Amino acid sequence: MxxxxxxxxxxxxxxxxxxxxxxxxxxxxxxxxxxxxxxxxxxxxxxxxxxxxxxxxxxxxxxxxxxxxxxxxxxxxxxxxxxxxxxxxxxxxxxxxxxxxxxxxxxxxxxxxxxxxxxxxxxxxxxxxGKQLQSSIKLGISAWQRSSDNALSYRIKSAANYQVARLARIEGRARQCEEMILLNQWGRVAEATGAAVLIVRNGALLTPSSAEGALESITIDIIEVVANSLGVKFVRRPVDRTELLVADELCICGTLAELIPVEKVDEYMFDSNRPVLETLRDKFNDIVRGVCEDDGVHITKLAF
CATH class of the missing domain: 3.30.470.10 (Aminotransferase class 4, branched-chain amino acid transferase, N-terminal domain)
Structure with missing residues (x-):
């Protein structure tokens, strides 16, 4: 790696x-x-x-x-x-x-x-x-668990909240994975160590809600706006571990990650054809690059 x-x-x-x-x-x-x-x-x-x-x-x-x-x-x-x-x-x-x-x-x-x-x-x-889009990555499902709301709340974006993420990344490197998925106390998907998780099933976009242990993601909010503009159904709900493995398409998303497609989770391979996510990614990129505008996405322009 x-x-x-x-x-x-x-x-x-x-x-x-x-x-x-x-x-x-x-x-x-x-x-x-x-x-x-x-x-x-x-x-x-x-x-x-x-x-x-x-x-x-x-x-x-x-x-x-x-x-x-x-x-x-x-x-x-x-x-x-x-x-x-x-x-x-x-x-x-x-x-x-x-x-x-x-x-x-x-x-x-x-x-x-x-x-x-x-x-x-x-x-x-x-x-x-760099300005270039990131290529697809390999994910693993970590043995480390996302903290609960009454332990150290996932709504707090704190350095302390990334200790488990660090351990999961170390675990992932030993398994040749660039990122790792953290499950919550119920064994469902919470988020990746540094990004939210977004899956496609039957043409709809699904992501765990914040009650599942996911940071209240600003990027996910933007993606929901973009999905609505494209007429793609967007749902926040619990996502089981096995549902992650049988998704039609899968990506992680965050401020730094933007939208990165996933090619493999542990031993489970995904199709390289990603029609929903590629359309979503293209529109997202057009908005942040100023090619088009969306009233639901706030961009502060610098004056030089």
Whole structure:
């Protein structure tokens, strides 16, 4: 399997201030280090075919970050306008014409003790992302389980919530799988380690609801809008493990993943002909590239 290479951008943004990458630091004694207390969002920006640049679903990512912070009792005083200004500032400082950009906005708890006097720094980093569509991948079904809502809620997009995902990815590499599926406490499909799961059965799109242990996916919401515009039935409901294996088509989807088709789950192969998902993927790509518009998809255009 391909080894991941890590990027070191020129700049990061700390509480609204652009700083050199190496100066974006946390103290070893802070809560983010000692207790893993942080919440984050990944936000994708795309070059449009007319030469402009658009950031996808920025308000939705802001409000989901607010939700994660609220559930972990982390103060988040930044307004949407301030947050957007930070994203735009960092984006403009790191844009290159060859690549799109993936922005990670993280609230790191830097002060406080067991929930008292809590204060967090808003630190944004951003990474170059290729424009090409990703090829199909191999999935496995992990032995590790998605946490339940009353353990560590899957509605919290927190670094701590990705510990099980990390273990599942390590398990997957030993099985030559690029991604892994996490099941919930009832043995049904929750999500992949870093993306939502979308299947096609009898021409309809199916995905587990958030009550099944899936993050409340912004990309899934966008895909539902796109599916409706194409006249494709879209249903959120429980998905059994075996239903995953007998799907007509299968993909994973998320902010960074977008829509990646799946060619194999464990020993089960899927047909390379994916008429529903390919149509959906093409329309999604046209929207984020500015080829066409959809009133249900929010894109923040940058002025240069």
């Amino acid at each position: 391909k080894k991941t290479s890590l990027q070191a951008p020129a700049f990061a943004l700390v509480n609204g201030e652009l700083v050199p990458w190496e100066d974006a630091r946390l103290h070893v004694s802070c809560e983010a280090v000692n207790r893993g207390l942080s919440v984050f969002e990944g936000i994708k920006g795309y070059w449009h075919l007319d030469g402009s640049f658009g950031i996808l679903a920025l308000p939705q990512h802001y409000y989901r970050l607010c939700q994660s912070a609220r559930l972990l009792h982390i103060p988040f005083p930044w307004t949407l306008e301030e947050f957007e200004s930070c994203v735009v500032t960092l984006t403009k400082s790191l844009l290159t014409p060859e690549n799109d950009l993936w922005i990670r906005a993280t609230l790191f708890v830097v002060e406080g003790h067991w929930g008292e006097n809590t204060r967090a720094d808003l630190i944004m980093t951003a990474y170059q992302s």
